[in-house]
Amino acid sequence: MAEPTIPPFETTALDAIPKIASTARGVFRTHKTKNLQWRKVQLRKLYWALHDYEPQLLAALKADLRKSAFEALLSEVDWLKKDCMFMLEHLDTFARDEKLRAPHVPAHYSILNFRIRKDPLGTVLIIGPYNYPVQLLLAPLVGAIGAGCTAVLKPSELTPHCAMVIKQMIEDRLDRDAFAVVNGAIPETNALMAEKWDKIFFTGSAAVGSIIARKAAETLTPVVLELGGKNPAFITKHANLALAARRLMWGKTMNAGQICMSHNYVLIEKDLVPMFIECLKQAYRDMFPEGAQKSPDLARIVNQRHFQRLKKMLDNTRGKIVMGGAMDEKDLYIEPTAVLVDSVNDPMMTEESFGPIFSIYPVHSLDEALNVANLVHRTPLSLMAFGSKKENERILNEMTSGGATLNDAYFHGAVNTVPFGGVGDSGWGAYRGKASFDCFTHFRTVAETPGWADGLLAVRYMPFDMKRLRLLNKLVDKKPNFDRNGKVVKGVGYWIGLALGLGAKGVKGALLRWAVVVLAHYLYKVRAGK
Structure with a gap:
């Protein structure tokens, strides 16, 4: 079947834009x-x-x-x-x-x-x-x-x-x-x-x-x-390394990694690094049994300028390429590539890759991982976390991002009906779905006042009457249930409720409930100034 004909690119005339x-x-x-x-x-x-x-x-x-x-x-x-x-x-x-x-x-x-x-x-x-x-x-x-x-x-x-x-x-x-x-x-x-x-x-x-x-x-x-943003992926000792590697590999190979939500770097506990690299290589072999360049599924870099930008990151890194690294400029092909780095100042950490390359940064603890992520980019577009439920919740609590996915790569942005957007330096506003x-x-906001209601709202008209204002406030204002230090003060309703709900039985229970009612009555009189 012949490829459909696409007209050559034409630039819109500048003088036509105001009329459009x-x-x-x-x-x-x-x-x-x-x-x-x-x-x-x-x-x-x-x-x-x-x-x-x-x-x-x-x-x-x-x-x-x-x-x-x-x-x-x-x-x-x-x-x-x-x-x-x-x-x-x-x-x-x-x-x-x-x-x-x-x-x-x-x-x-x-x-x-x-x-x-x-x-x-x-x-x-x-x-x-x-x-x-x-x-x-x-x-x-x-x-x-x-x-x-x-x-x-x-x-x-x-x-x-x-x-x-x-x-x-x-x-x-x-x-x-x-x-x-x-x-x-x-x-x-x-x-x-x-x-x-x-x-x-x-x-x-x-x-x-x-x-x-x-x-x-x-x-x-x-x-x-x-x-976009320099998006982190967290991997802790409680993660399934093979699953994390497979899902992150998917995230970095869709559209040849030219996705604003894909991970820029992986923060992983140091002892897990060798096994994680092996899992990455296995995930690569599973996805590209004949090599990535021969795969009919892998997209290419959009143009030479962006190819050179990515190549420069790999040329200038002080880290070690532990997976991939092959390039073909004529084909605009860059192999899915992982680089093991040891400095947050490495180009693989300081620049957004927006391509099929990413860095692996070993850490000693989740504390260190969170410190590094907040230093590299405080408000990334997305983050990914692979760990226990408690660890993942801590990451969500201590790291701000436009969106987040736990135990997968950017699935928060892979469904068309849920809101998607950035925060801080990664964007303003959201869209998708509603x-x-x-x-x-x-x-x-629209308000519609019926004509017959003027008498009910007469307090607003001049000449003003402070007595009517105080009366209105008594009728509609709620009294605070907290003191000046911000501490909640338990009122009469609380004590009555407690009395009615006390579980003690017999004479002892009756006496206890009666004592609470008496106390509540006393507190009411004190508050009323009687």
């Missing part, structure tokens, strides 16, 4: 995107577009990253079809007004009919990365459509075949005025950033993310930043 943005804003001002049926039609069209353009998308992913059809379907095309179905199934519930009741609204304000209305933010800009050029560009679009926004998409120029197929697909199937695709590199991105957006969603490097955030701040534009809808939605 203006058109999308104009469509939003017509209010038609607020109609749930319109949103559902666009989501259905996107679903069938993904289905019909599947051959072109698979061919583009193969051309840009040499992704196998299996991986391309699993993590990109089928993933997005599931996203569309999930949003369609739950959109009515997500978009429905939420009535606010106790404990959110005090009882004396319940007549005001407080509710949360879900409003679309407006026109949004979505900037995608190269590693998952289809999924990470269109998954936010599913949320934007569901929320009722219009959108302009900017695919990565590093995956030009995918960029052109996506442009063709979106313009062919969706509302062409509400949704558009701009192709290009830095000049086109700068032109897009010169426009006013209601939100910007960016996935990519921290360096570019900081530029996006600074530019957005000039116009008070909210941003979602899905960045979080995708929330990401592009303004949650507007």
Whole structure:
């Protein structure tokens, strides 16, 4: 079967970008995107577009990253079809007004009919990365459509075949005025950033993310930043080493390790290192019986620049390569590689690999491992922990990360319906599942005061009356059950409850319960000042 034809990469004209943005804003001002049926039609069209353009998308992913059809379907095309179905199934519930009741609204304000209305933010800009050029560009679009926004998409120029197929697909199937695709590199991105957006969603490097955030701040534009980080994997003496090695090998070979959640380094107790390395080698042999380069399943590095970046890390390391190490620049191939290091200042520890290479750093204890991880990157996008339940919970408690997976590699980010996002230096905001809808939605609090209620609310009108205010406070304010030192003070209700619940029987029990009631009555009189 012949490969589908993909048009050559074309850059969007700079002078066309202001009109593209203006058109999308104009469509939003017509209010038609607020109609749930319109949103559902666009989501259905996107679903069938993904289905019909599947051959072109698979061919583009193969051309840009040499992704196998299996991986391309699993993590990109089928993933997005599931996203569309999930949003369609739950959109009515997500978009429905939420009535606010106790404990959110005090009882004396319940007549005001407080509710949360879900409003679309407006026109949004979505900037995608190269590693998952289809999924990470269109998954936010599913949320934007569901929320009722219009959108302009900017695919990565590093995956030009995918960029052109996506442009063709979106313009062919969706509302062409509400949704558009701009192709290009830095000049086109700068032109897009010169426009006013209601939100910007960016996935990519921290360096570019900081530029996006600074530019957005000039116009008070909210941003979602899905960045990366030097992600740690912890392995303790209670771990199953063979299982940990197999699962971490999976995490570093999917998409040739070009995954923002994959581990940058492994922190492992020193005595376990030799056995862990042997387990890694066995996992390698199981996955690549004829070698990784001959495998039809392993993707390639996106381009020569990133190949050279990874090669430089391996060339400059002071550590020892204990698995892999082979490279072929013409093929953009780097073998899955593990490097044993002994310094946190080694390039394999200080730089984010974003490829099929990682370091192994021996430690003497979990205390040392946590100290190293917090020193290398205090807020990574993800962490992985292989150990006992107690050890894993301690790691979660003492290490901050965008997400975490226990006893596996980044499964917290491998399911399309659960929230995903970074924290601190690894990103701001979250999406996927309901979080995708929330990401592009303004949650507007609405109160509705009935005309007959004015007498009940008269205390607010001038001239003010302090007596009426004090009376109102007595009726509605709760008294603190704690003293000035923050200590909880047990009140009358506690002692009465204790008396009624005492288990002593007979005369002794009766006398004890009576004594507690008398004490409670005394405490009540003391507090009342009688």
